[in-house]
Amino acid sequence: MASATLQQLDRVFGALADPTRRAILARLASGEATVNELVAPFELSQPTISKHLKVLERAGLVSRGREAQFRPVRLQAAALAGAAQWLGGYRRFWEESLDQLDEYVKDMKRKERRRERK
Amino acid sequence: MRGSESTQEPVADREVVITRVFDAPARLLFEAYSKPEHIMKWFGPKGWPVTLCEMDFRKGGRFRFAMTGPDGMQGTPFGGEYLEIVPNRRIVYDNGFEKPGAERMIVTVTYEATAAGKTTLTIHTLFASVAMKNEHLGGGYERGTGSGLDQLADLVAEMRRQESP
Numbered sequence: 001m002a003s004a005t006l007q008q009l010d011r012v013f014g015a016l017a018d019p020t021r022r023a024i025l026a027r028l029a030s031g032e033a034t035v036n037e038l039v040a041p042f043e044l045s046q047p048t049i050s051k052h053l054k055v056l057e058r059a060g061l062v063s064r065g066r067e068a069q070f071r072p073v074r075l076q077a078a079a080l081a082g083a084a085q086w087l088g089g090y091r092r093f094w095e096e097s098l099d100q101l102d103e104y105v106k107d108m109k110r111k112e113r114r115r116e117r118k
Numbered sequence: 119m120r121g122s123e124s125t126q127e128p129v130a131d132r133e134v135v136i137t138r139v140f141d142a143p144a145r146l147l148f149e150a151y152s153k154p155e156h157i158m159k160w161f162g163p164k165g166w167p168v169t170l171c172e173m174d175f176r177k178g179g180r181f182r183f184a185m186t187g188p189d190g191m192q193g194t195p196f197g198g199e200y201l202e203i204v205p206n207r208r209i210v211y212d213n214g215f216e217k218p219g220a221e222r223m224i225v226t227v228t229y230e231a232t233a234a235g236k237t238t239l240t241i242h243t244l245f246a247s248v249a250m251k252n253e254h255l256g257g258g259y260e261r262g263t264g265s266g267l268d269q270l271a272d273l274v275a276e277m278r279r280q281e282s283p
Contacts, residue, residue: 090254091136094241096163098138104160105142105150112146 008060012083015059020044021052025061028075032065038073131248134255136241144229144237148206151227157183170195177203181211198222221246223254 015021024038039049053073056062060079065072140147150156154171161168162185169192170184182197195216202210207229214222226242245251 090134090243093163094136097161098136098239100160100162100164101147101150102138102140104156105140105146108146108150108156109142 008079009083011059012061012079015055015061016083018052018055021056024049024052024056024073025075025080028062028073032072032074034070034072127248129244132245132251134243134245134251136243138239139232140237140239141235142237143235144206144231147229147237147239148209151209166193172197174200175203176200182216221250223250 016025020042023042027033027038027041035046035049035053038053039046042049053062053064057064061076063074063076065074150160152175154173157173158168158171161183165188166185168183169186170182172183173179173181175181177200179200180197181200182195184192184195186192196213197216198212198214200209200211201224202208209227210224212222212224214220223246224244226240226244228240228242230238230240232238245254
């Protein structure tokens with residue numbers, strides 16, 4: 001995977017490593033919301049919610065609307081899909097297989113060199 | 119291949135591409151793919167060695183593998199046919215589990231020599247349907263490592279439901 005993608009993945013999993021942020025995402029899965037609407041169910045201050053939203057935004061998990069006054073927050077499915085793919089069995093199957101193939105071809109190379117020297 | 123229902127879904131929604139650069143020449147990577155004695159040393163995730171490995175490595179030839187998990191039980195065999203073999207360049211095969219009604223995938227492995235003896239290996243998988251792709255990519259959910267990941271899985275499932283027309 002390209003390093004930019006990996007960095008993005010780090011941000012996504014970092015953002016998901018917090019129960020409040022996961023709850024915000026779960027709330028947004030059922031539709032966009034303003035910051036005020038997000039503050040209400042969490043019993044947290046608006047600055048705290050805003051801080052969490054910034055982390056989610058940097059991870060590409062949410063976007064903010066342009067309307068200056070309300071700026072509704074929306075879930076961005078693409079970033080989550082990347083994380084879901086990484087977790088997915090097929091990709092992991094190959095990543096682990098290719099780790100082992102890497103070791104194995106190194107071994108093949110060594111054996112070949114030994115044969116050449118004889 | 120199954121009926122026309124699967125071919126209506128766009129290719130882009132049914133494919134997965136995995137790439138890795140190896141510090142080895144293409145011919146060694148090709149070799150590692152071409153014989154059971156090699157396959158049994160690397161194919162499969164860690165802890166899941168290939169314990170059944172039959173292969174007739176030529177165009178039109180068939181292969182049949184099965185892996186044994188940490189519980190010591192051999193899993194359902196899978197396999198298919200080699201559709202194309204270009205030495206040191208490309209292998210195309212179809213693959214599927216030996217289960218009634220199991221869908222199949224077409225896997226294209228390419229070996230591309232880059233600078234200084236390195237090789238870019240690309241595994242392109244075309245699943246028969248989007249559902250099959252999701253099933254394979256989502257296989258990691260069941261062994262999610264904690265409630266955070268479980269929640270993520272729920273969330274993605276919810277989003278998929280909303281996105282599908």
